[in-house]
Amino acid sequence: MGRAPCCDKAGLKKGPWTLEEDHKLVNYIQLHGPGNWRTLPKNAGLQRCGKSCRLRWTNYLRPDIKRGRFSFEEEETIIQLHSILGNKWSAIAARLPGRTDNEIKNYWNTHIRKRLLRMGIDPVTHAPRLDLLDLSSILSSTLCNQSILNMSNLLGTQALMNPELLRLATTILSLKQESQVPFPQNLQENQLCNFLLQNQVQPLQPNQYQAPIQEGFSSEKSNQLMQTNVEGFLSKVATFGDSQENSIASDLNENFVCQPNYMYCGSNPIVPDLAENPNFQSLNNSYQNFSSFDSVVSTPKSSPTPLNSSSTFINSSTEDERDSHCSNLLKFEIPESLDIDEFMSI
DNA sequence: AAACGCCGCAACCGCCGAGGT
DNA sequence: AACCTCGGCGGTTGCGGCGTT
Known part of the structure; x- marks a missing residue:
């Protein structure tokens, strides 16, 4: 069943997060922990929808997130797992400490996918084209x-x-x-x-x-x-x-x-x-x-x-x-x- | 220096399944 | 059974940075 986007409500901000918003979100989660995303923005004083807060936290603010270029080892893991799991980014991310599904998905689409295509390999099937x-x-x-x-x-x-x-x-x-x-x-x-x-x-x-x-x-x-x-x-x-x-x-x-x-x-x-x-x-x-x-x-x-x-x-x-x-x-x-x-x- | 195009990434969108009422 | 909420997921978009002309 589909439902209206949670951000359609009037007054909710969209777009890039500011430092102030990040601080509010981090401070609130440090005190109360993640979860209950629907009520979190209101309690944290954020003009955001819960979904946006959750994404910001899981993809960017989480303390265990690893930043920087993917190593060969990580790349090898991604390719191997992708050949098994397909576009199950969250499952792949579960095997890569500190990397988010969004990050892996982006890296796949912007780097690995193109490289495979250059090599004449179908990035979907991992087979020669x-x-x-x-x-x-x-x-x-x-x-x-x-x-x-x-x-x-x-x-x-x-x-x-x-x-x-x-x-x-x-x-x-x-x-x-x-x-x-x-x-x-x-x-x-x-x-x-x-x-x-x-x-x-x-x-x-x-x-x-x-x-x-x-x-x-x-x-x-x-x-x-x-x-x-x-x-x-x-x-x-x-x-x-x-x-x-x-x-x-x-x-x-x-x-x-x-x-x-x-x-x-x-x-x-x-x-x-x-x-x-x-x-x-x-x-x-x-x-x-x-x-x-x-x-x-x-x-x-x-x-x-x-x-x-x-x-x-x-x-x-x-x-x-x-x-x-x-x-x-x-x-x-x-x-x-x-x-x-x-x-x-x- | 300005215009243009490309690229990478953060964020959003739409859908789904699980669970509750 | 039907409906709703919530969290989660994959696909897509839009913007800023960067390189090239």
């Missing part, structure tokens, strides 16, 4: 390379970065859960090939998976590592799903890897050393983050806790440096369809 991709070249590349598809290709770096392969993994997991058929320990090559052919997944070029392997990191080792991590991912998803009575796992199976996300590196050349490849590390981090996600989103609002971060940040960095950092941290992605309410209630 498909309208910027040359779809025809992708399709033609796929068709040209189908004949060279083999297991080695599948286990190359790009395969792991490719959401379609992960999609296959979760699809199999889904089948396992639904049919109770024993999960095959080792996928057959032809199964994967058929799947990829059917889904037009872009395979690697031969020079992409052969050339980069360097000393100390053989093709066999990289394949083993990839296998290990794909299985590890499956294990994480399975464990996670079981612990959440399969409801969230169901969402994951359907959506977690279906959306384009930052792990999909497109036509980027493969970085030789997988162990140092930030994309590869990002994948590991992604499901590590996943397994600890309840701790990320369920901390009570009254006791906000900063998210842990292994990164080191310098606040005075340039926008370009933030762009660069952004491109790495954005490889973390959770589908919007994830039932956040369910998460929050855990």
Whole structure:
């Protein structure tokens, strides 16, 4: 039910707050505490509506408000949480001590959103903007390379970065859960090939998976590592799903890897050393983050806790440096369809 | 120095859900 | 059940500051 704006009443002031008004409001709240906003302005001697007083207090006058530029760490938190929560600014603010929802919303709209757009990333879905991709070249590349598809290709770096392969993994997991058929320990090559052919997944070029392997990191080792991590991912998803009575796992199976996300590196050349490849590390981090996600989103609002971060940040960095950092941290992605309410209630 | 446009941010608007009567 | 109040939220606006021409 809608109702008339509270500030429509005659005699109530609007617009910027004066120092005197701020003092009145602060003094009153220090004596009586916040709340009962309807009667507060009258009692405090303010010609403002209660709503205006509440906003002024929560967004500006509250003593625990942090001022100044957002740190990389805070920015990372905002982007990660936004990929999970969407425009739930208050929920995001609950994870950032001293920051208000209004401040975060403004920062998103004026800085982060624009940066994502510059990077060709949709700030709403956190996915690469498909309208910027040359779809025809992708399709033609796929068709040209189908004949060279083999297991080695599948286990190359790009395969792991490719959401379609992960999609296959979760699809199999889904089948396992639904049919109770024993999960095959080792996928057959032809199964994967058929799947990829059917889904037009872009395979690697031969020079992409052969050339980069360097000393100390053989093709066999990289394949083993990839296998290990794909299985590890499956294990994480399975464990996670079981612990959440399969409801969230169901969402994951359907959506977690279906959306384009930052792990999909497109036509980027493969970085030789997988162990140092930030994309590869990002994948590991992604499901590590996943397994600890309840701790990320369920901390009570009254006791906000900063998210842990292994990164080191310098606040005075340039926008370009933030762009660069952004491109790495954005490889973390959770589908919007994830039932956040369910998460929050855990 | 003036005009103009852009940007960032504080504040407002309109809607919603919860809870009370 | 219907209505009302209240607090809260997300989207939008408007103004001041700043840089550019």
